[in-house]
Amino acid sequence: xxLKAKTFELxxxxxxxxxxxxxxxxxxDFSVIDILxxxxxxxxxxxxxxxxxxxxxxxxxxxxxxxxxLYAILSDLGFFPKSELDNYSQxxxxxxxxxxNKINGIEMNSGSLGHGLPVSIGxxxxxxxxxxDYRVYTVMGDGELAEGSVWEGAMAxxxxxxxxxxxxxxxxxxxxxxxTETVMAHDPLELRFASFGWNVLSIPGNDVDALNDAFxxxxxxxxxxxxxxxxxxxxxxxxxxxxxxxxxxxxxxxEEYQKGMEELEQRRLAAL
Amino acid sequence: xxxxxxxxxxxxxxxxxxxxxxxxxxxxxxxRGSASLAPYAAAFPxxxxxTGIAEQNLVSIAAGLASCGKKVFAASPACFLASRSLEQSKxxxxxxxxNVTLIGISGGVSYGALGMTHHSAQDIAAMASIPNMRVYxxxxxxxxxxxxxxxxxxxxxxxxxxxRNPVEDIYMEDNVPFAFNKATVLSEGEDLxxxxxxEMVRPALEASNLLAGEGIxxxxxxxxxxxxxxxxxxxxxxxxxxxxxxxEEHTTIxxxxxxxxxxxxxxCPKFVRNLGLPDEPVVTGTSAQVFAHYGLIxxxxxxxxxxxxxxxx
Numbered sequence: 001x002x003l004k005a006k007t008f009e010l011x012x013x014x015x016x017x018x019x020x021x022x023x024x025x026x027x028x029d030f031s032v033i034d035i036l037x038x039x040x041x042x043x044x045x046x047x048x049x050x051x052x053x054x055x056x057x058x059x060x061x062x063x064x065x066x067x068x069x070l071y072a073i074l075s076d077l078g079f080f081p082k083s084e085l086d087n088y089s090q091x092x093x094x095x096x097x098x099x100x101n102k103i104n105g106i107e108m109n110s111g112s113l114g115h116g117l118p119v120s121i122g123x124x125x126x127x128x129x130x131x132x133d134y135r136v137y138t139v140m141g142d143g144e145l146a147e148g149s150v151w152e153g154a155m156a157x158x159x160x161x162x163x164x165x166x167x168x169x170x171x172x173x174x175x176x177x178x179x180t181e182t183v184m185a186h187d188p189l190e191l192r193f194a195s196f197g198w199n200v201l202s203i204p205g206n207d208v209d210a211l212n213d214a215f216x217x218x219x220x221x222x223x224x225x226x227x228x229x230x231x232x233x234x235x236x237x238x239x240x241x242x243x244x245x246x247x248x249x250x251x252x253x254x255e256e257y258q259k260g261m262e263e264l265e266q267r268r269l270a271a272l
Numbered sequence: 273x274x275x276x277x278x279x280x281x282x283x284x285x286x287x288x289x290x291x292x293x294x295x296x297x298x299x300x301x302x303x304r305g306s307a308s309l310a311p312y313a314a315a316f317p318x319x320x321x322x323t324g325i326a327e328q329n330l331v332s333i334a335a336g337l338a339s340c341g342k343k344v345f346a347a348s349p350a351c352f353l354a355s356r357s358l359e360q361s362k363x364x365x366x367x368x369x370x371n372v373t374l375i376g377i378s379g380g381v382s383y384g385a386l387g388m389t390h391h392s393a394q395d396i397a398a399m400a401s402i403p404n405m406r407v408y409x410x411x412x413x414x415x416x417x418x419x420x421x422x423x424x425x426x427x428x429x430x431x432x433x434x435x436r437n438p439v440e441d442i443y444m445e446d447n448v449p450f451a452f453n454k455a456t457v458l459s460e461g462e463d464l465x466x467x468x469x470x471e472m473v474r475p476a477l478e479a480s481n482l483l484a485g486e487g488i489x490x491x492x493x494x495x496x497x498x499x500x501x502x503x504x505x506x507x508x509x510x511x512x513x514x515x516x517x518x519x520e521e522h523t524t525i526x527x528x529x530x531x532x533x534x535x536x537x538x539x540c541p542k543f544v545r546n547l548g549l550p551d552e553p554v555v556t557g558t559s560a561q562v563f564a565h566y567g568l569i570x571x572x573x574x575x576x577x578x579x580x581x582x583x584x585x
Contacts, residue, residue: 054341101368107339109368112359118329119364122336125321129297130340149360152329 003208007037008268011237012261013072019257021089023097027247029069031172031206031232032139036061038211039137040073048079051104057134058123060108062116063141063170064098065249070106071095079105114147116140117167121157124165124225135219139168143175146184151196157225158197165225166218171205172234174245193227205230238263274413274441278434279347279377280308281413285420286345290316296424297321297337299346301330306436307347307377327357331374335364338371343424350376350433351383354395361431366404371427374399375434379409380471380521381549382436384558392433393549397526399431400499406430407499409470409520412442415496418450435471435521437559442473442494455502457509461489464577465509468519469495469528475563476519478570483577490577501531503539510536515580516544519573521563524548545580547573 010033018024040046044057061070068088075082080103087093094102098111107123110116120138127134144150157165171189173180180186190200199221203210211230218226234248235241238260252260290296290312299321304310313320321337323330327348334346346353353376354361365372376395383390400407408430410416416434423430442458443449449456458473459480468476473494480490491509495502510516516536518529529546536544547568555565563569567576 058340108335109363112363114328115332115360115364118332118360119336119339121329122333122338123340124336125333126337126340126342129318129342149328149332152323152326153332156323156326156329156333 001041002272003037003041005268005271006041007034007208008237008264008271010037010069010072010076012264013076014068015252015257015260015264017068017071017085017088019252022251023089024068024251025065025249026252027174027234027241027244027249028063028066028141028170028172030236030238030241031234032063032066032170033069034206034208035139035168035170035211035230036069036073038208038215040077042212043215044137045134048077048104055132055134058107058120058136060116060120060138061099061110062138063113063144064110067097067099070099074103074105113141113144114149117150117153118156120165120167121153121160121162124157124162125160127164128162134164136165137168139170141175142169142171142173142180142186143183145169145186154193154196154198161223162225163222166215166228167225168228168230170232171229172232174234174243174248176245176248178245189229197224199224199226200229201226202229202231205232206236237267274438276413277308277436277438278410278413278416281416282375282420282434283308283312285417287312287315289424290319293343294319295341295343297342297344299323299330299334299344301325301327301348303348303377306349307375309347327352328360331357331360331372332364334372335360335368335370339368342371344372345375346372347375347377349390350379350392350395351390354392354398354431358398361399361405362402365429366402369404370429372429373423374431376431377434378436379433380435381554381559381562384562385556387556388553391554393523393554394526395433396498396520396522396528401526404429405499408432408496409498410434410496411470411473411494412439414441414443414445414448415450415494418448419496422452433470435559439471440474442477453497453500453502455497455505456494457505458492458494459490461491462512463488463490463514463581465491465493465513465516466519466573466577467493467495467506467516467528467532469498470521472519472521472568475568475570475573479573479577482570482574488577488581495528498528498531501535503535506532506535507539510540510542513542515584516542517547517573517577517580518544519547519568521568522548523551525551543580543584545576547576
C-alpha cells in the first residue's frame, strides 16, 4: 500500500467530517495522521475482529482531541461502517469529540491530557507480568507535555524499563494559544526524555518512511521505553492551514473546504 | 479491644486470594507500610506495583493494568487519592470502566493532628458524584473482609475508605450479616432512625443504647454502601420513625447525610439532622478528640437525638 497517498485520502475524510459536523480539531488531526497511518496500516497487530484478543497491540490516543483522524482510520479499516460517522458529534451519538471505548477499536477513553502515557504504562506492565509480546503505543501532543502526570509516567516507564512501550510526541510546536516554546517551553525535549531513562528518536514526523523506520528501531531497543519525537507541521497537507495556531479547532468555510479538498487530492495524486 | 485495623483486614483477604488468582495486582504510592500492605508486597512481589509518591500515576497505571485483565487494588491515603487523582479516578477508572478498586487509607480525620492536608472530609462527595463509581465505608474489620471478598468477584470500579486505627468490632467473626449493596440493620426502633457509615457506626450504636435506657427506641443502619445507596432499607426505617439522624466522618456537604436528606425529602418527609464535620478547618487533635469536639460520639449523638425529638414534638 502507498501509505503516503493513503494519508492524503484520510485527510480528505477528516476534512469532510469536520466540515459537515461543524466541529473538530483539524490542525492536530493533520499533524498526527501520518503517525496514526503508519501505526494502523503497517506496524500494529490489531484487527477489527480481534479487539478482545489478549495478544493484540494496544493503542491509546492521549491527545484525544485528534479523534477525527482516528475515526477516519478506524472506519477505513472496517472497525465500524463509515456511515456511522454521519452521527459524529450529533445528539445521542457515541462518536463524540474524544475517544470513547464504547466504539470498536478504541481501548480507553481519553480527552483530558496527560492520561495516555500512564495508562499505557499499566498496559505495558501487564504485558510484562503476563510475559506477552504485544506492544503498547501512545501518541501525545507537545502542548500536553506541560501536564505533570506525563512526567510521573516518564519516570515510571524508565524505572520499569518498559521496552514494550513506544510513546510518540506529535511535536508540531503549536498549541491553542500559540507557540509551545512561548506558552511553556519543552526544549531540549530529547534530553528531557533521555534523562528519564528513555530511548529517544527524533524524526521528521509527517514522513511515513521515517516513521516506519523509527517504529522498527523502537522494537529493537531493549531495556528502555522508546519515545519518538515526531517533528510535525500542524495542519500539514493544506497549505493555508499549516503552522497556524488558529486552525487548532477552526471549522472550514465551504470555500476553504473546496480549496482544501483540491489541494489534498493533488497531493494524493502526486504521491502515487 | 480489637487491635486489627480495617486496612490490615484488606491485606489479609488479598493475600488469601493472590496465590490462586495471578490477575490480582496490588498497587501502592510509597504507602505499603501505612496501607498495611507490606506483607503482601513481600509475599507477592510479582503481583505488586509501586509508583512512588505519584497518585495520578497510581490510578492511571491501575486502569491500564485493569484494561488488560488485571484485578487491581490501588491503595493510597484517602486525602490524596480522592483529590490529587480524582480526575484519573473519573476518567481512567469510572468513565473507561476499568476493574480498579481504589482503597483510600487513613480516611477522614485518621491522621489527626497532621492537619487538614491529611484529612479527607470530602472524599465521599467527590467520589460519589462520579457516574459509575461506587463508594464503600465499611464499619469494622469483619465487614471489610466480606466487602473485599465480594469486590474480588466483580469487575466494576469502586472506592473504599478505611480509617487508620483499629475500631471496635461491630460484628462477630462467625456472624457477619452482609448483603452486598444492602445496609445492615443493627437495631429496629420506633422513635428515631440513625444512619451511619464507616467508623461512625460504633458511636451510632452507643447512642442508640443510651437512648434505649431513656425509652427512646432507634433503628440503626450501617450504610457501608454509600453508593449505590440502599434506598429501600433506608426508606423502610425512615417511614416508621419520627425523625432521622445521619452520622459520618465527612463534611455534611454532599455525603451520606445529604443523600439521606434528599431521599427523605423526596420520598418520605421527616426531620433529618446531619452530623459530621463542619465546613471549616477541623480542630487540631487525635481523631478521638476531633470526634468528641464535634459531638460524633455516643453521648454527642444521643444529645442531638434528644434535641431533635424535643423540637419536633
